[in-house]
Structures are given as structure tokens and as C-alpha cells.
Amino acid sequence: MWSSAWLHGAAPSDNVLDALLAWGEAHEVVTADEATADAFDLPVTGGFPAQPAQLLGALRRTGVNDARLVLPVPGDVRGLGGGGEFAKAALSEGEAVVFADHGYGIVPHHIAEGLVRWTVHPLASASPQPPEYVGLADAEHALTDAIRDSAGALQSLDVASDRPSVRAELSAHLRSRPAPDWPAGTPGRALRVLQRAEEIGAILAVAETDEPGGALSASAAVRRADALRPLSDAVRTARCAAVNEAVRVFADQANRP
Structure with a gap:
């Protein structure tokens, strides 16, 4: 969202770089191979890393303007452009940015406390098939449906137990998550x-x-996972829909006469 806002003139570069601090105190950028290093004028993995500002400049020089968020999981790798090292890295991290029209993608990796490395990869396919478009309204409705269905499934499976501390657990988890602008x-x-x-x-x-998750056995744990999977999928879809809609809006605003 931030890179798209910057590329389309809706945000200054300093704000983009400051926004990264929510995910780590330091960020570095490398490329996966020599050809990508030459294309972006950035160091290859193993060399002295570049800074995020250099990546922003490289995106502008190469004409990138089609950023898309993907959140792949085993069994759903749509949008990654086939196999290859990019798909492998994106699946390992569970997130990536794809520049489909230019044949590149970027994967973040937390390599140490407070340090994030962003690696630019070539896509295995120059024109990856994007995930099916999901609008914000559909994403919201899917979340509501998945909550209802998952709650009913868990109750019928009797694999969820009362947890007096659940509110404290939820609050602690939310506090531990980045709170970006x-x-x-x-x-x-x-x-x-x-x-x-x-x-x-x-x-x-x-x-x-x-x-204290309430799973009574290995088989119950599997059934619990099956019951929660639709909700997890709905959350991933909603996140992608929200981010990609914002990217689309910034692009549309920049293209208006």
C-alpha cells in the first residue's frame, strides 16, 4: 500500500520509510540472482545489502506500478507465477508482493529481532495467473459466513473448551502485532x-x-484445524482484498486527468 501510494504520488518517501518501522527497526534489500541485481541496480544476496530507499528508486526506474499482495499457504499458491525460488520463499514466509506485469516479486524475511530482509526475485512465469478477484463487500460477507460456520463446527465437534483468560489472550496477541500507519x-x-x-x-x-486449546486428542486437533481452515482462508482473502483495493484506488487517482 505504501509503495503504491508513493509510486502514484500520494505519499512522500519519508513516510513510506517511517511506516516500515512498525515491522522492524532496520530493513535491508537484496536480489535473488545476478540478472535481477542488474535489472534493479541492487546487490545480490551475499553482497552488502541496500536500503529500502534504493528499492523505491529501483521500482520507479523500472516502471513498476502493479503491486499486488499475495498470502500463499500450502494448497493455495495462486498468484505466485508457478514454482521456482520465489514461490518457495513466498510460501515459506506466507506473504509476498508481486509485480506481475514486470515479472518480479519481493519476499520479506525476519532474519533477526528487529531486522527484515526484502529479497527481489524473478517470477517463474512472466504473467502469473492472479487469484480470483474478490471485492471488499464479498470479502466482508465471507468473513461473517466463515465465523458462523466455524463456530458451529467447533461446537458440534466439542473440541473447544471454556477459557476464562481468552480476553487477555486476545488482547495480548493484538498488542504483539504491528500497528502500522x-x-x-x-x-x-x-x-x-x-x-x-x-x-x-x-x-x-x-x-x-x-x-489450553481444548483439543482432546490428535484426531480432535485435526478436526479442529479442518473446522478453522475456512475462517483462516476468509481472513487471508479479506486482507488481500483490502490491500489490493487500496492499491487500485491509488493507481486510479493518479490516472485521473
Whole structure:
């Protein structure tokens, strides 16, 4: 969202760089191979890393303007452009930014406390098939449906127990998550969907813990995971829908006469 706001003139670079502090005190940038290093004028992995400001400049020089968030999980790797090192890294981290029209993607990796490394990869496919478009309204409705269905499934499976400390657990999880600022002009509905997805993500994190998660056996744990999977998928979809809608809005604003 921030890089798109900057690329389309809706945010200054200093604000973009300051926004990164929510995820880590320090950030560095490398490329996965020599060809990508030459294309972006950035160091290859193993060399002295560049700074995020250099990545922003490289994105502008190469004409990138089609950023898209993907949150892959095993069994759902749509949008990653086939196999290859990029897909492997993105799946390992569970998140990536794809520049589909230019054939590149970026994967963040927390390599140490407070230090994030961003690696630019070439895509295995020059034109990856994007995930099916989901609008914000559909994403919100899917979250509501998934909450209802998951709650009913858990109750019927009898794998959830009373947890007197659940409110404290949820609050602690939310406090531990980054609390980023977002660019001025970010659609309000996108922010609301992001917030709701974050809150439900916290519920998922608490529900998935084994102690005191209420799973009575290995088979019950599997059934619990199956019951929660639709909710997890709905959260991922909502996050992507919110971020990608904001990216679209910034691009549209820049293209208006």
C-alpha cells in the first residue's frame, strides 16, 4: 500500500520509510540472482545489502506500478507465477508482493529481532495467473459466513473448551502485532476490513493453540484445524482484498486527468 501510494504520488518517501518501522527497526534489500541485481541496480544476496530507499528508486526506474499482495499457504499458491525460488520463499514466509506485469516479486524475511530482509526475485512465469478477484463487500460477507460456520463446527465437534483468560489472550496477541500507519487517502472501507481481519486473526491464533486449546486428542486437533481452515482462508482473502483495493484506488487517482 505504501509503495503504491508513493509510486502514484500520494505519499512522500519519508513516510513510506517511517511506516516500515512498525515491522522492524532496520530493513535491508537484496536480489535473488545476478540478472535481477542488474535489472534493479541492487546487490545480490551475499553482497552488502541496500536500503529500502534504493528499492523505491529501483521500482520507479523500472516502471513498476502493479503491486499486488499475495498470502500463499500450502494448497493455495495462486498468484505466485508457478514454482521456482520465489514461490518457495513466498510460501515459506506466507506473504509476498508481486509485480506481475514486470515479472518480479519481493519476499520479506525476519532474519533477526528487529531486522527484515526484502529479497527481489524473478517470477517463474512472466504473467502469473492472479487469484480470483474478490471485492471488499464479498470479502466482508465471507468473513461473517466463515465465523458462523466455524463456530458451529467447533461446537458440534466439542473440541473447544471454556477459557476464562481468552480476553487477555486476545488482547495480548493484538498488542504483539504491528500497528502500522496507512497512507492518507487509503479507502476507509479497506481499513475497516483490515481491522476486522486482524481481530479475527487474533481469535484464530488463540483458537489454534493446543494448550489450553481444548483439543482432546490428535484426531480432535485435526478436526479442529479442518473446522478453522475456512475462517483462516476468509481472513487471508479479506486482507488481500483490502490491500489490493487500496492499491487500485491509488493507481486510479493518479490516472485521473
